[in-house]
Amino acid sequence: MSMTVPNAPEPATGEQGEMWRQRRPLACAECRRVRLRCDRKIPCSTCTKHGCPDLCPTGTLSPGQGSRIVLTDRSKLQDKVDAMRDRIAQLQHAVAILKDGPDAASPSSSSHYSGTTQSEADSQVQDTLKSQCGTLIDGDHSEFIGPHASSCFYISNTAVMPVRRWLDSEWSCLHEASNILPVRMRERNYKCFARYLPGLRGAQAIAKAYLDMSWMFGHAAASADEVSVLLQRVYDGWSGATSMSRLSQVKPHEVAQFLMVMAIGTTFGGEDVPPEVQAQSRTYYDLASLILSVDSVTAHPTIEGVRALLLMSWYISFFDDSISASSSYVLNGLQARLCYALGLHKDDSTWDLTDAERQVRRGLFWDVVCWDNWIAEAVGRPPTFSIFHLEAELPDDQDRVLDGNGKWHESYTMWVRGFTKRCLVKVTNQAFGTAKVSHGTVMQLDRMLREYPVSDILRLKNIGVPDANVPLVLAMQRTIVLLLTNKTLLLLHRTFFALAIMECPEDPLKSQYSQSVLAAFRSAIYITTSARALYEQHPTTIRLWFMWNATFMSTVIFSAIVIKCPESTLAPAAWQELDRVYTLFERLAPQSRSIARVLPNLTRMRNSAQAVRTDRPGAQRCDSMPPGESLDDLELAFMLGRARLVNEPGPAPVPLKRSRPPSPVHACSYDSDKDSDADSVMHEAGNLRQAWLDFTRQIAV
Structure with a gap:
């Protein structure tokens, strides 16, 4: 609130005051501004009623827009501030008594808290709150008791209580x-x-x-x-x-x-x-x-x-x-x-x-x-x-790497922990929660993910190009760093990507969510090309299920673009990458049940995409399309995250059969000094009760 206060002379006394009263106007400045009758008192009743007695007679309030602006008395505010400061000092003193014991209630301690400045008081409050972090019981039976736990937990852990015998057998x-x-x-x-x-x-x-x-x-x-x-x-x-x-x-x-x-x-x-x-x-x-x-x-x-x-x-x-x-x-x-x-x-x-x-x-x-x-x-x-x-700090990076130029690089383990704490936890709690997230929030999280730093040693420079000079472990680490970031981005933009292709099927890049379309498509390209390159370089990575899980999720993006937006400028590249992934999955299916399980769905997506491309005006008919059903709209929407209820009958009950557990690992594979015909673990567990009973009877004797 702003106000205009001219340099008014202080009230005068004696003859000068009498001359001033004779020369003063018929109304104060505020009454003249609002065109109200003034009783010519200092302060007048009108200014007092409006809450601005300090401005009378020469000051005026700035004109308000449709409402009267009221100036609160400064002295009253100052009194409230003083009262609150005293109350804060009393509360701090009470906290100190609870923390340090009765000795903290001395007069010197009271005067110390009363004379504490505001900054010192805030610091003391922060220190007090920091100390109230709970109780950690260290030892053979470690346990943490939070600061909000019931008092009975503290009593049961600080006092020795007789244990009631619940089992009398x-x-x-x-x-x-x-x-x-x-x-x-x-x-x-x-x-x-x-x-x-x-x-x-x-x-x-x-x-x-x-x-x-x-x-x-x-x-x-x-x-x-x-x-x-x-x-x-x-x-x-x-x-x-x-x-x-x-x-x-x-x-x-x-x-x-x-x-x-x-x-x-x-x-x-x-x-x-x-x-x-x-x-x-x-x-x-x-x-x-x-x-x-x-x-x-x-x-x-x-x-x-x-x-x-x-x-x-x-x-x-x-x-x-x-x-x-x-x-x-x-x-x-x-x-x-x-x-x-x-x-x-x-x-x-x-x-x-x-x-x-x-x-x-x-x-x-x-x-x-x-x-x-x-x-x-x-x-x-x-x-x-x-x-x-989550309040725990990150550990020290004990595996960081020193390059030839004397520069330290963050290790893979530390990068994953830092990315999880600063990015992934926020995304999973904010974007994947129950509350609806706006597109602006998604773009803010997108910027946070993309701007998270990656050290040079963990950055995959030539995406999709195998490098035989890179060791297996380093190649896997670089690929996983890229996969983790882009998979999160793909999941983050998937909902608005689906909205864009439904809103503008002719060209989703003209939709208001075009940024999500580009982000999802770019992340899908990065995932599939890097996964194919890593497998071609190191075939043992077929066991990395999370890599193939992200790859299949990317093919859903490609098929959605080709099927729903065949005239889009992204459709040719999407079809090309979809066909490459299908060829790879078809080759790997006999070696991996996980890939074989998703191959039928991938085949149906490819069939639908190829049928759409064949039916386009001017397109050549392709007779080499593999047999199989095409993908309907509901299944595609389900793969993009839409709600769906599937009623599937449960399997018929199978009677349980008792079978002997697999034979133990015989030490003859390495050492020949162990018994090769040992009993099974379950057999030993079944006889354990009787063995313990016999053992205790021997002790009693």
């Missing part, structure tokens, strides 16, 4: 016996698992195969040093019956983590691991699941347990199965709850942890968040983690 004595002699019980429990492991030399070969691919899973799951420690602990612990002290150091969750290293190593082992051992990767996965049940990961969450679950989620996703991604998504929910239980999502700088512990916690947490968002994008479901609950 023969199993209660087993529980007590396991607490008295945990080492002997653990040895008895592990015997049925130990015989299924390979020998030490075989385990080392499998671990090497795992480490060659560990960059993809994140080093926080199991680094080279941790794998070496696991090998030493597990095989020293099971080397003989006299190694009781070493056996007590092997935790069940560490064993589960080690078994998942074996499972992934046999899956990606290649030539270093024999085929008969590769077939046992699922056995290692099943054993890891059983061990996580021996020491329940939900009742006793640990860092090692979260690592094992992360590796299990990765392993499930690489199953050549239609439900692998969905199963991995469900398992991510359990990982997220355990991360919350351990406080991995909080800023750990306020806790008395070593730097190594902080790096482990941060790295593991962001690896879990990365994989959670990847799977959420793949299955089109909400991510488990919310952006409002």
Whole structure:
């Protein structure tokens, strides 16, 4: 609010005041402006009623547009400010008493808070809020209790309370016996698992195969040093019956983590691991699941347990199965709850942890968040983690690369974590949420994704051109960086791309959403060309399901352009790329069930696109179109993200048959000193209860 206040003389007294009163006008300046009668008092009743007594008699308010502007009394505002400042000081003093104890209630402390400046008060409030980050219970049973938890949680964890015996049966004595002699019980429990492991030399070969691919899973799951420690602990612990002290150091969750290293190593082992051992990767996965049940990961969450679950989620996703991604998504929910239980999502700088512990916690947490968002994008479901609950800092980049010019480059693992924290989490929570997103918001997120920096060592310069001089790992890292960015962009623009081709089928580039059309088409081209080039250079990448998932999603964009907008300038390039991907998928289908599963849909899309191109005026009739049904409009809309309800009858119930589990991995593949006719794990698990009963009876005697 602006006002015009002339330089008015101060009220005079005596003879000068009397002369001024005689010469003063019949009304004050404000009354003359609004043409109201003035009682010639200072201040007059009109100015007092309008809330501007300070302007009377010579000042005026700026004319308002349709409404009267009221000037609030400055002294009243100042009184309110002073009262609020005093109230803030009192609240800060009360917080200090709660934080520091009764000693903080001294008069000197009160005077200190009363004399605090506003900036110092804000700083103290921020420090106080920062300290209220919750409680972390460190130790064998680590647990995090948030600042908003019920008071009973704090009481139960700070006071020693008698435990009520819920089970009054023969199993209660087993529980007590396991607490008295945990080492002997653990040895008895592990015997049925130990015989299924390979020998030490075989385990080392499998671990090497795992480490060659560990960059993809994140080093926080199991680094080279941790794998070496696991090998030493597990095989020293099971080397003989006299190694009781070493056996007590092997935790069940560490064993589960080690078994998942074996499972992934046999899956990606290649030539270093024999085929008969590769077939046992699922056995290692099943054993890891059983061990996580021996020491329940939900009742006793640990860092090692979260690592094992992360590796299990990765392993499930690489199953050549239609439900692998969905199963991995469900398992991510359990990982997220355990991360919350351990406080991995909080800023750990306020806790008395070593730097190594902080790096482990941060790295593991962001690896879990990365994989959670990847799977959420793949299955089109909400991510488990919310952006409002993520407070953990990123770990240090311990794998950064120094080039010949003395310049440091960000590592692949650090780039993925940073991209997830600063971009992917925002997109999945904002653009893929329940609220409708405007096209302007989509373009802002698009700019954020494109402007996120990529180091030179991770940038794919010649997209679609194979480079034989680039190692396999670096080529895969560059391609995944490109895929992750462009797949997110494609999903971000897909809705407005569909609106554009429905709004302007003649030329979607004339639509108001033309930017989304170009962005989706460009991202689809980048995905398909880079995926084809990577496979031609390294055929082993056929197992990267997320790469082929993004490739198939890109073919939907191409087919939509060719079928719905055949006269568009983008149609020829879209058809050419669609045909190339179809040719590649047709060649790879016998080697991959995942590709074979989507090939019928891709064939129908190509048939429809080719039929549209053939029916165009002046186009030559093509008789070599492969047989098959064409794609209807509803299916194409469904692939573009439109709502659809599919009522599919369930399969007929199949009677369960009891079958003997697959034979264990015989150590003769590497070592010949192990029993080759050991009983199965399930058989041992079935007799475990009776064995424990016999064991406790011997102790009682």
